[in-house]
C-alpha cells in the first residue's frame with residue numbers, strides 16, 4: 001500500500017514526466033531487476049512518476065523508488081480485446097504490491113468486469129484510478145464515474161492503422177471538459193512531451209522512447225537505411 005496520500009501523489013505528478021518502464025515482452029530486458037533499474041534511472045533523470053506492468057515488476061520497483069507508481073497488469077484474453085487490468089484480482093494484486101495509481105482499460109468494449117465495478121474496487125482499496133481511453137466519449141464516461149486521471153493511452157489502438165503522431169486533440173478536448181488528463185501514446189520525443197503539457201495535459205507518460213531499446217534502435221536503423229537505399 002502506498003505511503004503517500006492522494007493530494008501529495010497528484011501534486012508530485014502535476015506537469016511531470018511519467019516513465020513507463022515496460023520492456024518488450026520476452027525480450028532480453030524483460031526481468032524485474034532490469035525494470036526496477038530502468039525505473040531508478042528514470043527517477044535520477046527527473047521522472048515524476050513511473051508506469052509499471054506486472055506484479056513482480058511492480059514489487060521489485062516499489063522496493064527501490066519513492067515516486068508515485070501507476071500499476072497495470074496486461075492480459076491477452078480469448079473473449080475480450082481489453083488488456084489492461086481487466087479483473088478485480090488484478091486490482092487487488094496491484095494495490096497489495098504497492099501501486100499508488102491503478103490504471104485500467106477505460107474503453108467501451110466487451111470486457112469481463114464493468115468499468116464502474118473496477119473503479120469502485122480501486123477506490124475501496126485507497127488507490128487513485130486512471131482510465132486508459134481511446135476517445136472523448138470514453139474519457140467523459142470515466143470522468144463522470146469519478147476517475148482521477150483520464151489517459152489518452154488507447155487512442156489509435158482499438159482498430160485500424162496505428163497513427164504515427166500522438167492524439168493531442170484528445171488531450172485538449174478532455175482538458176477543456178474538465179478532466180485531469182494523462183497524455184500517453186506515441187509521445188516519442190522531448191518536444192512532443194512538452195507539447196502535451198502545453199496543450200493542457202496534467203502529466204505525460206512516455207514508454208517506448210525511453211525504455212524499449214529494441215524500438216529505439218529500430219527507429220535509428222530505419223532512418224539510416226532510408227538514406228542508404230537512396
Ligand SMILES: CC(=O)N[C@H](C=O)[C@@H](O)[C@H](O)[C@H](O)COP(=O)(O)O
Pocket residue numbers: 020022072153154157184185186187188205206207208209
Ligand atoms: C496501447 C497500449 O497497450 N499501451 C501500453 C500501456 O501501458 C504500453 O504498451 C505503451 O508503451 C504505453 O502506453 C506508453 O506509450 P508509448 O510507448 O507510445 O510511449
